Amino acid sequence: MANQQPNSENPRIDIEYRRKKSTEEMRYQIISFTLMIFLTLVAFFAVGYDGFSGWFTVPFIILLAVIQVIFQLYYFMHMSHKGHEAPALFLYSGVLVGAITLLAFLTIIWW
Amino acid sequence: MSTYAQKQGFGATIWDYLTTVDHKKIAILYLIAGGFFFIVGGLEAMFIRIQLAVPNNDFVSAGLYNEILTMHGTTMIFLAAMPLIFAFMNAVMPLQIGARDVAFPFLNSLGFWLFFFGGVFLNLSWFLGGAPDAGWTSYASLSIASEGHGVDFYALGLQISGAGTLIGGINFLVTIINMRAPGMTYMRMPLFTWSTFVVSALILFAFPPLTVGLFLLIFDRMFGGNFFDHTMGGNTIIWEHMFWIFGHPEVYILILPAFGIFSEIFATFSRKRLFGYSSMVFATVLIGFLGFMVWAHHMFTTGLGPIANSIFAVATMAIAVPTGIKIFNWMFTMWGGSIKFTTPMLWAVAFIPSFVAGGVTGVMLAVAAADYQYHDTYFVVAHFHYVIVGGVVFALFAGAHFYWPKMFGTMLNEFLGKITFWLFLIGFHLTFFIQHFLGLMGMQRRIVSFLPGQGFETGNLISTVGAFFMAVATIILLINIIMTTVKNERVGNDPWGDGRTLEWALPSPPPFYNFKQLPLVRGLDAYWLEKMEGKKGMTPAEPLGDIHMPNNSFIPFVISLGLFVAAFGAMYRAETAWGIPVLIIGLLITLGSMAMRSIKDDHGYHIHKEDLMDDDDNKGVKA
Numbered sequence: 177m178a179n180q181q182p183n184s185e186n187p188r189i190d191i192e193y194r195r196k197k198s199t200e201e202m203r204y205q206i207i208s209f210t211l212m213i214f215l216t217l218v219a220f221f222a223v224g225y226d227g228f229s230g231w232f233t234v235p236f237i238i239l240l241a242v243i244q245v246i247f248q249l250y251y252f253m254h255m256s257h258k259g260h261e262a263p264a265l266f267l268y269s270g271v272l273v274g275a276i277t278l279l280a281f282l283t284i285i286w287w
Numbered sequence: 288m289s290t291y292a293q294k295q296g297f298g299a300t301i302w303d304y305l306t307t308v309d310h311k312k313i314a315i316l317y318l319i320a321g322g323f324f325f326i327v328g329g330l331e332a333m334f335i336r337i338q339l340a341v342p343n344n345d346f347v348s349a350g351l352y353n354e355i356l357t358m359h360g361t362t363m364i365f366l367a368a369m370p371l372i373f374a375f376m377n378a379v380m381p382l383q384i385g386a387r388d389v390a391f392p393f394l395n396s397l398g399f400w401l402f403f404f405g406g407v408f409l410n411l412s413w414f415l416g417g418a419p420d421a422g423w424t425s426y427a428s429l430s431i432a433s434e435g436h437g438v439d440f441y442a443l444g445l446q447i448s449g450a451g452t453l454i455g456g457i458n459f460l461v462t463i464i465n466m467r468a469p470g471m472t473y474m475r476m477p478l479f480t481w482s483t484f485v486v487s488a489l490i491l492f493a494f495p496p497l498t499v500g501l502f503l504l505i506f507d508r509m510f511g512g513n514f515f516d517h518t519m520g521g522n523t524i525i526w527e528h529m530f531w532i533f534g535h536p537e538v539y540i541l542i543l544p545a546f547g548i549f550s551e552i553f554a555t556f557s558r559k560r561l562f563g564y565s566s567m568v569f570a571t572v573l574i575g576f577l578g579f580m581v582w583a584h585h586m587f588t589t590g591l592g593p594i595a596n597s598i599f600a601v602a603t604m605a606i607a608v609p610t611g612i613k614i615f616n617w618m619f620t621m622w623g624g625s626i627k628f629t630t631p632m633l634w635a636v637a638f639i640p641s642f643v644a645g646g647v648t649g650v651m652l653a654v655a656a657a658d659y660q661y662h663d664t665y666f667v668v669a670h671f672h673y674v675i676v677g678g679v680v681f682a683l684f685a686g687a688h689f690y691w692p693k694m695f696g697t698m699l700n701e702f703l704g705k706i707t708f709w710l711f712l713i714g715f716h717l718t719f720f721i722q723h724f725l726g727l728m729g730m731q732r733r734i735v736s737f738l739p740g741q742g743f744e745t746g747n748l749i750s751t752v753g754a755f756f757m758a759v760a761t762i763i764l765l766i767n768i769i770m771t772t773v774k775n776e777r778v779g780n781d782p783w784g785d786g787r788t789l790e791w792a793l794p795s796p797p798p799f800y801n802f803k804q805l806p807l808v809r810g811l812d813a814y815w816l817e818k819m820e821g822k823k824g825m826t827p828a829e830p831l832g833d834i835h836m837p838n839n840s841f842i843p844f845v846i847s848l849g850l851f852v853a854a855f856g857a858m859y860r861a862e863t864a865w866g867i868p869v870l871i872i873g874l875l876i877t878l879g880s881m882a883m884r885s886i887k888d889d890h891g892y893h894i895h896k897e898d899l900m901d902d903d904d905n906k907g908v909k910a
Contacts, residue, residue: 273492
């Protein structure tokens, strides 16, 4: 384990607390990783299964993809931690601008 | 005496500027290049006005007129207004937040050289078979049909300079988020810094649509694509949407820094805190946000349908609200203040009625039903010149006089400055006010000549006379700049006497490391606070220590040069044998110099504490 030894001279560092935090973090990562594998399998199944029409499969796997992106950002890229407000703000602004563009293209250009 | 300050020869100075990563020197580069393109665009404007001075004029041919008109718009927006704004952002913003440089000095230099080579490439079209002639909006069906290489120059040149702008915007964002001095919270940032922040976010989101649109245009024209060709399943309206999704935020990218510059000027020369600071910040952010929801108001007559037209009309009118908040706040800042009518303040005061006139015609144009009448007439021309000249150009002139001492250490002559102001103000209103009525009388925009006996003669003649007033005003400004530079009378930290923000706590121009010790910011208008408590300078927030500085680099110049070469290869690929090799050589130059930058470690250097202590006491923040 990397944080068995404190790498700082500060005597007030609580190793027990740190270890508990890391374990907790690790648990979340493993849970979300398992879920992501599971969602990928579900997506493959949805595409491979003949009983679903394309009108169900396409929106469904897009939805799964969105969930995976959220897992990726929040658990693996630590956006759930403090200090990520500015990146989050800009990510969401970008998503908003992109979504408005898509909406406009879908409603007033092509249909 | 430090070894860093040595007299240099002319060649060494040139080399210094070619390789510099110092934000203050890059600001000067932006100012010179932007000023040059401003004069080029201004000459094009004069040719337009001379051609339209009398009916049935043949000063230029119709084809050449289209090229002049296209290049006037493109040059003024992309190569003059934006770089000049970037000049002030680079010169002032890091000083205002108490930083030693921008976050990525190397990228800052790369951004400038990309813009510069893109601009040069675009303007070389004049000598290589004809400039672009499809209007600055370059609407797809027209630009696809345009013969020769004009529109190719437009697409490739803007692609290169657009990359530079995007890099600059990201750099400013990171600088403002990460490099504020201790105590400089978001709500203590000067308004020019706030507008830089919002504008950089707009650049971040608005330039990618332009990049995509330009790539589609490049593919359609040079590589046999069919994105905009409806006979091949494409759709020409896609370009219009892409262009305006970029283009509308673009006009806010121009006007918001102008608002920032005026906010500083109003507060400084009214000797009052800016009225309603937090509502000003809120209004700036709101204008930036709404700026992305209104692009289709440029396209009311393309047949979007009544629902889309109504939504975009209402959203457009909503922008008048935050803008109105700003106008009233500026007036309340002056109210009861001890006003000094210096040259920058004259520009600022004249800006309010001029810009409001442009805003009011903007709301008129936002009424979708009425827009069918105004569309593509001189009414629109008058409207956007009232907001862009009356807003942005006034701010650039005001900013040039206001920040000149901070950038160069000398004061522009106030008397000549006021002559410039009055001539330009009179010329501006003469030129553009009458165009409202020409438009309402039915004169189309972009038209090469008009017939006698339709009532357009007097209006157009007045308009041309006004343009000459503006030209004379600009020449006087140039004379003023030359005189001031030759006289070279150095000024101190706070030459206006009423500086409020951090940049005025530094010498003019500041030492290359800006702050010997980072300042402690105790509130809005940090320097003013200290002055009011009888202190001579800022309280330092850190002990004197070594300062880490980046090394100069020639690589940004080479990266940009490579793309410049590659653009020629891409353009002449189809008709010449050397096209493909040149394209490959250019890209190899770019990629090779990027690889060199990545592989070679460049850790910069340190200015040692001892050298800083030896430096004259009047440099840097007094401890």
